[in-house]
Amino acid sequence: MDRRQQKTRDAIFKAFSKLIEQKRYENITVQEIIDEANIGRSTFYAHFETKDELLRALCTDIFSHVFSNELMSEKTHDFSGGNNGLEAKLTHILHHLMDSKTNIVGILSSHSGELFLRYFKDYLTEMFSKYLNEIKMNAPADFVLNHLVGSFAETVKWWIDNKMKYTPEETARYYIEVSCVNRITD
Amino acid sequence: MDRRQQKTRDAIFKAFSKLIEQKRYENITVQEIIDEANIGRSTFYAHFETKDELLRALCTDIFSHVFSNELMSEKTHDFSGGNNGLEAKLTHILHHLMDSKTNIVGILSSHSGELFLRYFKDYLTEMFSKYLNEIKMNAPADFVLNHLVGSFAETVKWWIDNKMKYTPEETARYYIEVSCVNRITD
């Protein structure tokens, strides 16, 4: 990739991230991004067709870090405790959100969350689905999977909105406790 | 209320509901609403300051029907089964969504869902909170409440996105089954 392209792309990402901390996605204009990134108008449109596509690209960038290959690897057959069990993975995700350089929290808590959450849920779905065949409930598997993913995403949003008043460890434990996966392991 | 006002308000609501079935909220312009409702531009702004306020008003209208006084009344101390237990209430809500004249489904499944869902969750929170003190989990009450509300809202969205392939009765039962309230009543 051309060095100039890379520099421009970085500048746009950086400007966009900064802006998204300050105001909600909907109210950010392309003009503001351009000014903040200090690039030409036509340059922006040479990189991204729309603002939505920019957000999409940023999400992809971010999540490829949060959901590492290790995290997405096959489960180690335990839900709670353990080194690489579900609870540990969830804890890892929460830590990552808390510590991340790019302001994931700002994005997630912003109104732009919808698009962002869609990507988040896609990754979560992939992760949770590996645990699915061990969960025997009187409910269809697709229902259970959606419930697990949806409620964890809601939990994360709530956790962030409440200034992360519980630690990642606590939050993950509460989730496991309340979630239906809890009922198989006792 | 002036008959003219009422007529105009109805026309706007009707036009807006029709449009929201066809396209996502973000892409609906005030101009389109005006054209569809066949009213003057200044008339629209005499009624609603912004498009968001229009959506808010519509939501309030709709939910005051879905969440009837009876539904919000004190719980009758059973979670499942029963005439007025939690499961029955959830079933009632799902039925209402399915049968409603105004296209609630279109609104909920649309991208405009965020604002809409906020209102939905507010009502749900009020309803669920009445059951809360009976749920003893190793997790804080506010965490549990958010989990119940969030996961039910997610369930409804999923149910709609999947063309309501399960009946309201089934869906409510699955929810109770997977949810943590299930663990107190057996």
Next chain:
DNA sequence: AATTTTAACGAACTAAGTGTTTGATAACAT
């Protein structure tokens, strides 16, 4: 080092939408 390719620039432009103001008209309430 010379040449070719390509990214960035800026300025101007079209198109579309937002929200406001105005004075006239007609429906409504008293």
Next chain:
DNA sequence: ATGTTATCAAACACTTAGTTCGTTAAAATT
């Protein structure tokens, strides 16, 4: 019958999105 008020159309100022194009400069290629 009189006063009030909702609606209307038309024009207005303003903002934003996205495109176009000729120019400049940086990068890749030879």
